[in-house]
Amino acid sequence: MPDSPLVSAAAIAVIALAIAVVIAVGLKVLRSFRDLGTxxxxxxxxxxxxxxxxxxxxxxxxxxxxxxxxxxxxxxxxxxxxxxxxxxxxxxxxxxxxxxxxxxxxxxxxxxxxxxxxxxxxxxxxxxxxxxxxxxxxxxxxxxxxxxxxxxxxxxxxxxxxxxxxxxxxxxxxxxxxxxxxxxxxxxxxDASRTLLMEAEVRALRAQISPHFIYNSLNAIASFINTDPVRARELVVEFADFTRYSFRRHGDFTTLAEELRCIDRYLLLERARFGERVQVSLRIAPEVLSTVIPFLSLQPLVENAVRHGLEAKEGPGHISITANDSGAFAEVTIEDDGVGMDPDQLRSVLAGHSGGDHVGLHNVDARLRQVYGEDNGLVIETAPGEGTLITLRVPKSQPRHDA
Known part of the structure; x- marks a missing residue:
């Protein structure tokens, strides 16, 4: 064929190029091996x-x-x-x-x-x-x-x-x-000691919920039995769901979505007591709802806002709950316009020197530091008569923690 010399030349060129590529790759591998060091x-x-x-x-x-x-x-x-x-x-x-x-x-x-x-x-x-x-x-x-x-x-x-x-x-x-x-x-x-300590602190939170919240909730439900039996039945269901979640026996972690559902039930029961005195607003970014957080780490903060912020305040009070996407973290804030707290008293509370008062704040702060490090506790801004703003940040990716 007349074009066979051209075909042969092209074939030879292809083979030469393939050999050159193989040699180049081999040299690169050898250099990579030498780069591993002595x-x-x-x-x-x-x-x-x-x-x-x-x-x-x-x-x-x-x-x-x-x-x-x-x-x-x-x-x-x-x-x-x-x-x-x-x-x-x-x-x-x-x-x-x-x-x-x-x-x-x-x-x-x-x-x-x-x-x-x-x-x-x-x-x-x-x-x-x-x-x-x-x-x-x-x-x-x-x-x-x-x-x-x-x-x-x-x-x-x-x-x-x-x-x-x-x-x-x-x-x-x-x-x-x-x-x-x-x-x-x-x-x-x-690690085992930390786990036991976390379990003990969750038990302490449950003990705190028991005498304060359960007694008041049952009284509120009882007050509706004769005047509004339908609402009383609804409150009983919400109360059962809240206690089932709060007193569960498995897992040290939950999701932000589950904790917010618990908070919703808690606030519904508190509004049965306080009526319009407790006003709530939420602003939650959907992308952080699946974030894993320590079990019962938000509900005690909301309970603290109601009991120590709004309950002592005359007239209506407002609680704002936000959860935002902050890069690698989910940032949650709980703010109330209640009576606030003296900063020296707050330092004593976070140090664990306040006895049974504000135990939720100390407990949640301690657990966050145990799980995420000393620099990742609660950030609290407060002053007498100025309300309280609590901020916590948790990593969105936590491979070792299962909800």
Whole structure:
């Protein structure tokens, strides 16, 4: 064909271009690999990555599930043949070789658990229950380093590393790993303490609701039974829905939408008592309704506005509730034109020095700081006779919190 030389030339050009592309991509990959750093930097990254993954599993405390998942990462950090984690009563996890020594580990670890000092046992010296292991027995070829997991003033368990020899490097490294595990356990205990504290504070809020609000609501409902039985029935339904939500037993978090529904029922019942004295306006951005917030974190603020702001005021009072989209945060404000509060009294309330008065403000402020950090508590603007404006900001994205 007359055009075959042209076709051949085009084919050769395409092949050459493909080869050039492959070479360019290969060079780029090689440069990217070099950009990862030196061997020492890559080793550091590998160590930190392994520690991070192990830490995720230990944040639930010393338990078989978490210890089992973390032990493989920790054995890799130490470079030992076998690795074990125990609590004070038994072996929680074992990874790698020498597992035939599991039955004797707790007996050997007893002195470490009691004294809190690392024990180094040479190869062939591990003692089985009732006597010394023979030199040719399985596991006899491993030395052991057993280091205490010191939590607070006690020992919560041990980590044990097994290798043909227990050199000074392995001894120091095992001690460091044990201290690191102890830190993760302490963090887990702190998380548990925070959870218990939040649960206690929610119980305190429920206790506050019980004597004040429930008694008054039932009296208000009773007053309508003869004069307006239809409204009385409606109020009973609203009261049942409010108490069902407020006294639920599951979950530390809810959505802004659910909390606003609770507030609506609360205000409906309060207006049954106060009539036109309580006026309410809401301005809610729809995009923040699904934001997760701590359970009972808004209702106590509205209750505080009614009880301590408007109830003591002569004539009608107004409460304004707004929720806006503020970038990565949802910003909620609750404002009343009631009697206000002295700033020194407010500082005492937020410090928890006010006894049973204004307990809702202190409680909500403390929980917000526990969940989102010390810089994320309530922002309150108030003065005698000037009403009160309360602002809170919560992240719109909270992967760890389920409503």
């Amino acid at each position: 061997d020492a930097e890559r080793a550091t990254y590998k160590t930190l990555h392994a520690a991070s993954r192990a830490g995720q599993h230990l944040r639930t405390g010393l338990n078989p599930a978490g210890a089992g998942k973390a032990s493989r990462q920790l054995r890799g950090l130490l470079g030992c043949d076998g690795f074990a984690i125990t609590d004070t009563t038994g072996v929680l996890a074992w990874d790698g070789a020498a597992e035939e020594l599991r039955p004797v580990l707790m007996e050997v670890a007893a002195t470490v658990l009691a004294g809190g000092h690392t024990a180094v046992i040479p190869a062939g010296e591990l003692r089985a229950p009732g006597g010394r292991s023979p030199a040719g027995a399985p596991g006899a070829g491993y030395a052991a380093v057993i280091a205490p997991i010191r939590v607070g003033s006690g020992v919560a368990g041990v980590v044990a590393a097994f290798a043909p020899e227990a050199g000074s490097g392995l001894v120091r490294a095992t001690g460091e790993v044990a201290d690191w595990v102890a830190t993760q356990v302490e963090l887990a205990e702190l």
